[in-house]
Amino acid sequence: MGAYIDHFPREAKLIRSAFYTSFIMLALGGIFGVIQTLHRTDVVRFIDSADYYTVLTAHGVFMVIAFTIFFLVGMFTWAVTTSLERPLEDMSFSWLWFLMMTVGAVITGVTILLGFVESVDVSADVLFTFYAPLQAHPLFYIGLVLFVIGTWLAGADWFRSWWAWKRENPDERIPLPTFMVLTTMIMWYIATLAIAVSILAFLLPWSLGIFDHVNPLLTRTLFWFFGHPIVYFWLMPAYMMWYLLLPKFAGGRLFSDPLARVVFILFLLLSTPVGIHHQYMDPGIAEGFKFIVMTNTMFLLLPSFLTAFTVVASIEHGARQRGGDGYFSWLKSLPWREPAFTGMALAGLMFAAGGFSGMINAGMNINYLVHNTLWVPGHFHLTVGTAVALSFMAGSYWLIPQMTGRRLASKPIALLQVVLWFVGMTFMANSMHRSGLIGIPRRTAEPQYQGFEFEAALGSVSELNAQLAIGATLLFLSLTLFLWNMLITAFNKSAESPGENVIPTPLSGPDDSPAVLDNMKLWTAIAVVLVILAYTLPLASIVSRGGLLGRGGDAFPVSIDYLALFAQVALESAAGLV
Amino acid sequence: MRISRSGLLILIGILIPVIVELRTLFDMLGIEISVAGTLLIGVLAIGVIVFWATLPEPDDSDAA
Ligand code: HEM
Ligand SMILES: [Cu+2]
Numbered sequence: 001m002g003a004y005i006d007h008f009p010r011e012a013k014l015i016r017s018a019f020y021t022s023f024i025m026l027a028l029g030g031i032f033g034v035i036q037t038l039h040r041t042d043v044v045r046f047i048d049s050a051d052y053y054t055v056l057t058a059h060g061v062f063m064v065i066a067f068t069i070f071f072l073v074g075m076f077t078w079a080v081t082t083s084l085e086r087p088l089e090d091m092s093f094s095w096l097w098f099l100m101m102t103v104g105a106v107i108t109g110v111t112i113l114l115g116f117v118e119s120v121d122v123s124a125d126v127l128f129t130f131y132a133p134l135q136a137h138p139l140f141y142i143g144l145v146l147f148v149i150g151t152w153l154a155g156a157d158w159f160r161s162w163w164a165w166k167r168e169n170p171d172e173r174i175p176l177p178t179f180m181v182l183t184t185m186i187m188w189y190i191a192t193l194a195i196a197v198s199i200l201a202f203l204l205p206w207s208l209g210i211f212d213h214v215n216p217l218l219t220r221t222l223f224w225f226f227g228h229p230i231v232y233f234w235l236m237p238a239y240m241m242w243y244l245l246l247p248k249f250a251g252g253r254l255f256s257d258p259l260a261r262v263v264f265i266l267f268l269l270l271s272t273p274v275g276i277h278h279q280y281m282d283p284g285i286a287e288g289f290k291f292i293v294m295t296n297t298m299f300l301l302l303p304s305f306l307t308a309f310t311v312v313a314s315i316e317h318g319a320r321q322r323g324g325d326g327y328f329s330w331l332k333s334l335p336w337r338e339p340a341f342t343g344m345a346l347a348g349l350m351f352a353a354g355g356f357s358g359m360i361n362a363g364m365n366i367n368y369l370v371h372n373t374l375w376v377p378g379h380f381h382l383t384v385g386t387a388v389a390l391s392f393m394a395g396s397y398w399l400i401p402q403m404t405g406r407r408l409a410s411k412p413i414a415l416l417q418v419v420l421w422f423v424g425m426t427f428m429a430n431s432m433h434r435s436g437l438i439g440i441p442r443r444t445a446e447p448q449y450q451g452f453e454f455e456a457a458l459g460s461v462s463e464l465n466a467q468l469a470i471g472a473t474l475l476f477l478s479l480t481l482f483l484w485n486m487l488i489t490a491f492n493k494s495a496e497s498p499g500e501n502v503i504p505t506p507l508s509g510p511d512d513s514p515a516v517l518d519n520m521k522l523w524t525a526i527a528v529v530l531v532i533l534a535y536t537l538p539l540a541s542i543v544s545r546g547g548l549l550g551r552g553g554d555a556f557p558v559s560i561d562y563l564a565l566f567a568q569v570a571l572e573s574a575a576g577l578v
Numbered sequence: 579m580r581i582s583r584s585g586l587l588i589l590i591g592i593l594i595p596v597i598v599e600l601r602t603l604f605d606m607l608g609i610e611i612s613v614a615g616t617l618l619i620g621v622l623a624i625g626v627i628v629f630w631a632t633l634p635e636p637d638d639s640d641a642a
Contacts, residue, residue: 337584346591415584419591426595430602458605463613 004078004402004501010091011081014098016403018074019396021102022067023486026389028109029062030479037428037472040445041465052445053125054115060128061112064234064384065147066105071392072237073101073154076181078399079240080158082501083175084165088157097153104146111139127443131223132203132216132550141204148192155185173510174518176257177244177503183264184236186524190272190531191229198222202549215550217284217542224275225535232271234384236264238391241344242311244503245395249341250334252318254506258513259310265517266303269527270296273534280367284545289538290364296534297362304355311348317507339411343394343418347387350425354382357433372443375436378429386425393482394418400489401498408498409488413481420478428471431464440464579631586631590624597623 005012036055038044047055077094081087088094108124114137115123124136130144158181162174174182202214202222247254254260276293279285316330324333335341357379360366370376397414401407408414438454440447440461448454454461516522581589597620601611611619 332585336588337582342584342588412584415587419587422591423594426598430595430598434602458602458610459613 002500003405003498004082005405007501008081008087011077011088011094012403014088014091014094015074015077016400018070018077018098019400019403020490021105022070022074022392023396023483025062025066025070025105026479027483029059029067030476032056032059032062034472034476036445038469040447041469042448043465043469049445051116053127053443054112054123056443057115057125057127058109058112061108063389064128064230065144066109068234068384068388068392069147069151070101070105072233073098073151075237075240075392075395075399076154076158076184078402079177079181079244080161082503083177084161086161086165089160089164093153094157097150097157099150100153101147101150104143104148104150106143108140108143108147111137111143129223129227130203131198131219132206132214135203135207138204138207141199141207145196145199145204148196151188152192155188158182158185173515176254176260176506176510177240179261179518180236180240180243180264182520183268183523184233186520186527187229187236187268187271188233190524190527191226191233194222194225198226211549213550215542215546215548217282217546218539218548218550220279220282221276221285221539221542224278225272226275227278228275229271231380231384232267234388236267238347238388239263239307241391241395242307242348243314245398246311246341246344246348247314247318248502248504249338249344249398250315250318251322252314252320253504255310255313255317256508256512257506257510258508258517259306260506261510261513261517263303263306263310265523266300266306268523269530270300270303272527273530274300276534276538277362277364277367280364281371284542285538286541293534294362294364298359301355301359308348308352314507315345337411337415338397339414339418340394340398342415343397343421344391346418346422347390347394350382350390350422350429351387353429354379354387357382370436372441373436374432374440374442374447377442378432378436381425381432382429386421386429390418390421390425393421396482396486398498400486401496402501404490404492405495405498406489406492407494407496409485409492413485417478417481417485420474420481424471424474424478426471427467428475431467431471434458435461435464435468580633580635581631586628589627589631593623593627594620 004015032055035047036052036059039047039049039052039055077088111122111124114120115125122137122139124130124140126134126136126140130136130140158178162178162182165178198219202211202219205211206214243254243260274293274297276285276289277297280290280294315334316324319330319333322333322335324330334345357375360370361376361379397408397411434457435454436442438456438461440454448461456464579586597616601616604611
């Protein structure tokens with residue numbers, strides 16, 4: 001045994017490429033993140049407010065579509081090859097999906113960025129949720145389609161590895177890391193079907209001018225059909241790191257393999273039939289469906305609690321293996337010096353906070369209080385913006401040396417980086433949650449209406465803004481340290497053995513769990529049935545009321561209507577004066 | 579040093595959210611702490627921790 005690169009040099013190259021691409025996306029997303037924060041808090045303004053949505057779209061898409069997914073395809077490839085102990089079946093196929101994803105991401109990204117270029121009539125200021133009535137240039141959708149098909153092929157690649165392995169090992173249980181990848185991918189296939197329909201059947205033809213209008217509620221619902229499971233698509237690789245790597249770094253072993261399997265199955269089953277919880281405020285969906293969806297959503301807490309229990313138990317086991325004792329003093333025996341460990345542990349801690357604000361979002365009645373306010377970005381910067389992003393960054397401190405055979409440029413800076421992210425996010429998320437509670441809206445360059453003052457419960461609005469801006473600056477600094485460290489590491493001359501690429505066997509192994517857990521066909525079937533139950537009636541009623549292609553009306557930009565209205569009012573009053 | 583430098587860094591890192599969130603919590607209980615007050619408490623708390631951390635290790639041989 002040795003480092004990953006010693007075993008799988010060809011795969012290491014692919015994974016490296018995926019990671020580096022994801023870092024580029026992270027850098028772009030971060031730049032736009034800090035620009036928009038400083039703009040909307042009125043601290044530093046150098047963009048035109050009219051360009052805010054171009055910035056915000058770029059931030060959202062580069063962060064949560066490009067950065068996360070490029071990173072996770074690398075992670076999943078690592079997990080499958082390591083745990084099956086076999087190389088990918090056909091490298092040219094693997095490069096094909098990577099290339100497709102890259103071409104797709106570049107097309108979509110460039111289309112968004114062209115929104116800044118006034119001389120070109122191409123833009124895609126549709127935010128990362130891209131449902132109607134916001135309309136993008138067709139290239140935006142075409143890039144997305146290529147990107148998603150790339151991920152489908154990547155999934156096929158991992159399934160192929162598993163099938164090949166199964167033929168040679170017919171009686172063995174699926175190794176846990178591969179199991180995690182497969183269940184996550186099944187969820188992804190189900191989820192992306194809706195977005196494929198939404199883009200190919202409605203949004204793309206509409207943007208090409210084939211249809212005059214579409215049904216906005218239908219495209220919204222199809223988006224959220226996909227939009228909830230995608231959050232688990234981001235989160236599952238972070239969970240994987242917590243299950244597979246954290247116990248290893250802590251010097252122990254995963255507490256329970258069967259529990260981990262149950263968790264991933266629960267996510268597969270429960271993450272799709274809940275998308276309507278993003279639409280509690282949408283008129284046109286009956287309250288009854290929303291109530292059912294709320295109940296399902298609350299069940300999703302279960303696998304997250306199971307994860308918290310298993311992961312903390314594994315870490316404690318590790319600490320006790322290292323000589324820790326007492327009720328709490330074992331915490332001191334953990335390898336806090338290791339940025340990979342500390343980063344993931346802090347990410348997990350912040351995830352707990354994000355989980356609590358998520359419960360508020362999930363409650364149908366209290367959701368009305370926070371919907372579309374800054375509270376919501378506050379919530380998901382704790383989840384995807386920290387639990388996922390910080391785990392990925394922390395994991396990179398271990399994975400990149402594994403993939404390159406080079407020494408991490410600076411461990412102390414890496415440690416400082418993860419702590420800085422944690423602190424920066426504390427400032428930013430705390431401010432966002434509090435701002436949301438007093439009703440400050442999200443997704444706007446100008447949160448302060450004229451002739452109206454938000455009343456801060458504590459301090460003042462300018463204080464909240466200052467806190468937000470400080471948080472964003474710290475985060476940006478942290479991001480810079482991360483990228484710098486990665487850059488130097490990538491070109492580091494000093495090679496050093498990065499340690500063994502082994503995932504320790506769990507304390508309670510797969511044989512302690514019923515074999516039915518590994519029955520992928522069964523779980524897929526149940527997942528599909530649950531989706532059909534959850535969505536048939538709402539979709540049918542949306543289509544029967546609004547029509548497949550909607551009833552028309554005026555598309556974006558709405559401001560043109562207002563201009564016309566203004567002109568009319570002005571004319572009329574002028575006429576009145578005369 | 580009572581704890582390692584990385585330990586100290588993390589302790590301070592975790593202390594900051596605790597202070598920020600406690601301020602929010604206290605407000606709900608009707609106790610309002612100003613920004614300057616929070617800063618002061620923060621600096622003091624960190625100062626105390628740094629002071630404690632840099633104290634020389636207790637000498638075990640004395641106890642015997
Ligand atoms: C440099 C650190 C970051 C800063 C300063 C930052 C700042 C912000 C702010 C202020 C908003 C709200 C803007 C508004 O609604 O008007 C926002 C939205 C968002 N951020 Fe971040 N963020 C950062 C990192 C991240 C990360 C790491 C992720 C995910 C991996 C992320 C994902 C998102 C998403 C999905 C949105 C919503 C976009 C939308 O409403 O369409 N951000 N960010
Ligand atoms: Cu959701």
